[in-house]
Structures are given as C-alpha cells and as structure tokens.
Amino acid sequence: MSGADEIGKTEVTGATGATGATDGALAVVRAGALTTVQDRGRPGHAHLGVPRSGALDPYAHALVNRLVGNPPDAAALETTLDGCALRPDRAVTVAVGGAPCPVTVDGRPAPWGAAVRVAAGALLTVGAAVRGLRSYVAVAGGVAAEPVLGSRSADLLSGLGPAPLTNGTVLPLGPARGPVPPAGPVPWPGPPEELVLRVRPGPRDDWFTDGALRTLATARYRVAAASNRIGLRTEGPPLERAVPGELPSEGMVLGAVQVPPDGCPVVFLADHPTTGGYPVIAVAEARDLAAAAQAVPGTPVRFVPLGPAARRPPAHPG
Amino acid sequence: MTGATRRERAAVSGGSGTPPAADPVARPVVRPVGAHGLLVELGSGERTQALHAELLRRRADGRLPGVTEIVPAARTVLLDGVADPDALAAELPGWEIGPLRTREEPVVEIPVRYDGPDLAEVAEVWGVAPEEVGPIHADREFRVAFCGFAPGFGYLTGLPERYAVSRRTTPRTSVPAGSVALAGAYTGVYPRPSPGGWRLIGTTDLALWDAAREPAALLAPGVRVRFVPEARR
Numbered sequence: 001m002s003g004a005d006e007i008g009k010t011e012v013t014g015a016t017g018a019t020g021a022t023d024g025a026l027a028v029v030r031a032g033a034l035t036t037v038q039d040r041g042r043p044g045h046a047h048l049g050v051p052r053s054g055a056l057d058p059y060a061h062a063l064v065n066r067l068v069g070n071p072p073d074a075a076a077l078e079t080t081l082d083g084c085a086l087r088p089d090r091a092v093t094v095a096v097g098g099a100p101c102p103v104t105v106d107g108r109p110a111p112w113g114a115a116v117r118v119a120a121g122a123l124l125t126v127g128a129a130v131r132g133l134r135s136y137v138a139v140a141g142g143v144a145a146e147p148v149l150g151s152r153s154a155d156l157l158s159g160l161g162p163a164p165l166t167n168g169t170v171l172p173l174g175p176a177r178g179p180v181p182p183a184g185p186v187p188w189p190g191p192p193e194e195l196v197l198r199v200r201p202g203p204r205d206d207w208f209t210d211g212a213l214r215t216l217a218t219a220r221y222r223v224a225a226a227s228n229r230i231g232l233r234t235e236g237p238p239l240e241r242a243v244p245g246e247l248p249s250e251g252m253v254l255g256a257v258q259v260p261p262d263g264c265p266v267v268f269l270a271d272h273p274t275t276g277g278y279p280v281i282a283v284a285e286a287r288d289l290a291a292a293a294q295a296v297p298g299t300p301v302r303f304v305p306l307g308p309a310a311r312r313p314p315a316h317p318g
Numbered sequence: 319m320t321g322a323t324r325r326e327r328a329a330v331s332g333g334s335g336t337p338p339a340a341d342p343v344a345r346p347v348v349r350p351v352g353a354h355g356l357l358v359e360l361g362s363g364e365r366t367q368a369l370h371a372e373l374l375r376r377r378a379d380g381r382l383p384g385v386t387e388i389v390p391a392a393r394t395v396l397l398d399g400v401a402d403p404d405a406l407a408a409e410l411p412g413w414e415i416g417p418l419r420t421r422e423e424p425v426v427e428i429p430v431r432y433d434g435p436d437l438a439e440v441a442e443v444w445g446v447a448p449e450e451v452g453p454i455h456a457d458r459e460f461r462v463a464f465c466g467f468a469p470g471f472g473y474l475t476g477l478p479e480r481y482a483v484s485r486r487t488t489p490r491t492s493v494p495a496g497s498v499a500l501a502g503a504y505t506g507v508y509p510r511p512s513p514g515g516w517r518l519i520g521t522t523d524l525a526l527w528d529a530a531r532e533p534a535a536l537l538a539p540g541v542r543v544r545f546v547p548e549a550r551r
Contacts, residue, residue, distance in 0.1 A: 043386055043387070044387060045469075046387045046389045046396075046398075047388060047390065047464075047538065047539050048469060048470060048534070049465040049466045049467060049468055049471055049535075050535075149529065149534060158468055158469050160469060160529065200352050200353060201350075202349050202351060202357075203349035203350060203351050248392035248393050249391050249392060250357060250392070250396065251387070251389030251390075251391055251394065251395070251396025251398075252396075253351055253352055253355050253387075253396070253398050255352055256351075256352075274389060275389070275391050275464070280351075284352075285352070286352070286353070308350075312353040312354065312403075315384045315399050315400070315401055
C-alpha cells in the first residue's frame with residue numbers, strides 16, 4: 001500500500017469518503033464482544049421505519065474524531081466492554097476515548113484520549129473498559145464503510161449499515177485530511193457512579209397512576225444487564241398502570257421512557273424502534289443519554305422530572 | 319366521503335370544550351414528547367392521514383421550522399425537532415385541515431401472485447372461495463398510512479373493515495421477503511425475511527426496500543398502492 005507518511009496527500013479533499021475514496025484498510029484481529037462502525041446516524045427516516053442509530057456516546061465519538069483531525073461526522077468504532085484489536089495496513093493516526101481503557105501498540109503502552117501514531121502492520125489493542133462501557137476508536141480519514149441512507153452506522157435493530165465486526169473483518173479507511181491538529185488535555189466526563197436522567201413527563205403519563213409517577217420520581221432503579229443499543233433496561237419497583245389495555249402503535253423518540261408490561265422503565269437509545277405500543281411515561285433529555293451509554297449493569301438510576309417550564313436545550317446542538 | 323370531510327372541518331375548526339381523544343370528531347389532542355417533540359392524537363385513521371398530509375405540506379412550505387421527523391401511526395402523528403413546541407401545540411388544534419387529496423400522491427403498482435399459504439383461512443373468514451380472495455383484494459386502491467416494524471414495511475389501508483382478519487396465534491419464525499399479508503384491515507408486504515404473524519395471501523417479486531435505490535423505500539406514508547394480479551405460472 002501507500003507509504004507510511006503521506007498524510008498530506010494532494011488529492012485529498014473534503015469530508016471523509018464523501019466521494020467513496022478509500023486509502024488503506026484496517027484488519028480486525030479481535031472484534032471483542034460487540035464492536036460496530038458508528039457515525040452520527042441516520043435521523044430523519046423514522047417515517048420509513050428506519051431507526052436513527054449512531055454513536056451512543058456522541059460526545060466521546062466527536063472528541064476522538066477531533067483528536068485525529070476528522071470531521072465530527074466521520075465513522076469510528078464503538079466497542080462494548082472488552083475493546084478490540086486492529087491492524088492497519090498503512091501508518092495511521094488513531095485516538096481511543098469514551099470508556100477509559102488500556103491502549104497498546106505492538107504491546108507497548110500508548111495514551112488513551114490522545115492521538116497515537118500506529119505504523120503500517122502494527123497491532124493496536126484497545127483493552128477492556130476500566131470504567132464505563134463503550135470506548136471509541138477514531139482513525140484519521142475515518143472508516144469508509146458503504147453508507148446507507150447517508151450514514152455508516154450499524155443499526156442493530158433493523159440490520160442497516162455495516163455488520164458488527166468479526167475477527168478477520170477488513171474495513172476500508174478514508175483518506176486522512178491533513179496534519180493532525182495539536183490538542184492539549186481534553187475534558188472527559190467520567191462514567192457515572194449514579195445515572196441521573198432528567199425526564200419530561202408525557203406523552204402517556206396519564207396512562208399511569210399518580211403513585212407510579214411518584215415512584216418514577218423517587219425510587220432507585222438499577223441498570224439491567226439486558227440493556228443494549230436499543231434501550232437501557234432498568235430493574236426496580238414496577239410502575240402501575242391506570243389505563244389497562246393496549247395502545248395503538250405510535251411514533252417513538254430517542255430517550256422515550258417506555259413501560260412494558262413488567263412495569264420496569266426502558267429508556268430508548270439510538271437503535272430504538274420507530275414506533276411502539278407500550279405507553280411512554282416520560283422522555284429523558286437527549287443530553288443525558290451519553291451517560292446512559294456508559295452506565296454498566298448495576299449502576300443506580302434516578303429519574304428526575306422536569307417541570308413544564310423547564311428550559312429547553314437547543315433543538316439542534318452543534 | 320364528503321360527509322367525513324365536513325365532519326373533519328367541523329372537528330378542527332369549530333366546537334368547544336375538550337372531548338376525549340377517542341371521539342372521532344374531537345379536536346386533535348397534542349401531547350408533549352420530551353423537549354422538542356409533540357404527539358398529535360386524532361380520532362380516526364382517516365383524520366390522522368389528513369393531518370399527516372397537512373404537516374408535509376406545511377413543512378414543504380417552510381412553516382414547520384426545525385422539524386426533523388414527521389412520523390404517522392395508526393391514530394397519531396409524531397413531530398420531533400420542533401423549534402417552538404409550545405407555540406405549535408397551542409396553534410395546531412385550530413388548524414383548518416383540508417380533506418385528504420389522494421390524487422396528488424404517487425402510485426406504486428405491486429405485481430402479486432395470490433398464492434399465499436393462508437389464502438384458504440382468509441377465504442373462510444371472508445366467506446368466499448380461495449380463488450376469490452385475490453380479485454377482491456386487488457379490486458381497490460390502497461394507501462400507505464404509516465410505516466414501522468422494519469425499514470420499508472408499510473401499513474396499507476383501503477380494505478374495508480368487513481375483510482379484517484386476526485393475526486395468527488403463533489407467528490411464523492420466518493416469513494419470506496415479498497410476502498403480501500393481512501392483519502386487521504391492514505395489508506403489508508414483508509420487505510425482507512423476518513418473523514411475522516400476519517396472514518400471507520400472496521407474493522411479489524418487487525423489492526419494496528433497496529438501500530442502494532433512491533428512494534430506498536417504495537412504500538412511504540401517503541403513497542397510493544395498487545396490487546396487480548399476475549397470471550399464474
């Protein structure tokens with residue numbers, strides 16, 4: 001393949017892989033428990049039954065991209081709990097962030113949360129998360145998997161986008177944009193000791209008893225092990241319904257706190273179904289969901305209802 | 319359907335009080351969904367489709383700033399990304415919503431062989447011979463009321479309520495792609511192999527979903543659909 005230090009290639013223009021151009025490849029030596037390609041997802045297609053998908057911890061995803069000089073919408077890797085190992089066939093700059101974890105290059109310790117140079121053929125290992133759940137691995141140039149509806153994100157509910165990585169998967173890389181920008185120490189929010197989700201009641205809070213609303217606001221829940229990219233499941237006191245029966249399926253949003261028949265709230269994350277028939281008692285603030293993505297099973301969860309007058313964050317941050 | 323149209327207008331522009339949402343002539347009920355979402359609940363499927371069409375018109379005219387998603391369902395339309403949800407929630411119940419002008423929508427023709435494994439069961443429920451199911455089903459225009467379940471899976475209305483069938487008590491673990499199926503009064507076409515409990519009445523070779531095609535989904539909400547019986551092979 002191309003030489004080791006051609007970062008400033010003259011033909012390189014614009015956003016990562018926008019023209020389908022690739023430059024080099026990344027071999028997956030160890031895929032880990034669940035490692036997927038993620039960018040900012042494909043919102044705007046819910047009316048077709050297409051989930052939004054995208055990185056569960058969008059702040060960590062954007063930060064690792066920035067550390068290697070990628071635009072914020074470049075595709076990176078999202079690991080789950082036990083990391084992964086990767087071997088590029090050209091020299092690359094990478095950054096590992098999100099859940100803190102040991103990073104090595106050919107067995108030598110390398111920094112976490114900073115740009116790291118990996119020579120052609122060297123082995124980058126992303127270790128098990130020391131705290132938190134999901135680490136992010138950005139490679140300068142981005143992962144140039146085939147986009148679907150404008151996104152390279154793996155959607156585990158409907159199977160759109162690149163399949164979860166397996167040992168031996170080879171991912172195409174996009175051409176790097178230029179020199180890696182200098183970055184000083186960057187702030188990383190730690191994974192939560194306690195997950196606090198601010199919620200706005202509705203749209204179906206009237207399907208629950210007053211007692212259920214009090215329980216939601218005051219009880220201690222815990223993150224259940226069955227949580228995944230579709231939803232954060234919780235264990236705790238069940239929420240009692242005032243209205244029995246079924247709801248005709250209706251549209252669902254990111255952060256919806258849906259209550260299935262067992263009464264334990266499920267918080268919808270990026271791969272959530274676009275419609276659902278269980279009532280949504282409240283909706284968690286989108287800005288709190290990155291912490292939900294890093295909350296390991298057993299983490300205490302508190303739901304904090306916001307009043308109707310609570311200030312709204314901007315509709316389209318960034 | 320002029321009667322329904324008149325009721326439609328009366329429902330959204332006149333009247334007083336706040337009757338329950340189940341009332342088919344009630345004003346739309348607008349519920350908050352998080353910081354930037356609204357769920358609009360209507361009394362009937364027809365009114366839901368009319369509001370959905372109105373919302374698409376308003377968005378196309380630039381009158382729904384910020385809105386990123388407009389998701390119709392059976393009795394609701396969800397809006398997300400609304401710049402000022404309080405203002406829209408206050409204003410929307412007073413909207414004059416025109417009748418559903420279906421002639422403006424594109425038509426998708428789906429060639430179908432009425433050879434599904436549940437044809438005999440459906441015929442029994444309908445009280446007709448199995449070979450009559452296809453002609454009855456194909457003899458009408460359908461409309462995609464909403465999507466869900468899987469990318470490109472549309473819930474098609476158009477079959478009268480008297481032809482409604484229940485779902486299978488035990489869903490199939492795998493329904494082949496292209497299966498034309500019934501549940502309630504809805505018709506659906508499985509865009510890809512998946513588990514499913516709908517009653518299978520036919521098969522199409524048309525790819526309802528192709529991520530590499532523009533549009534990826536042939537059956538978007540509002541699209542009109544005709545089933546065109548293929549000669550038996």
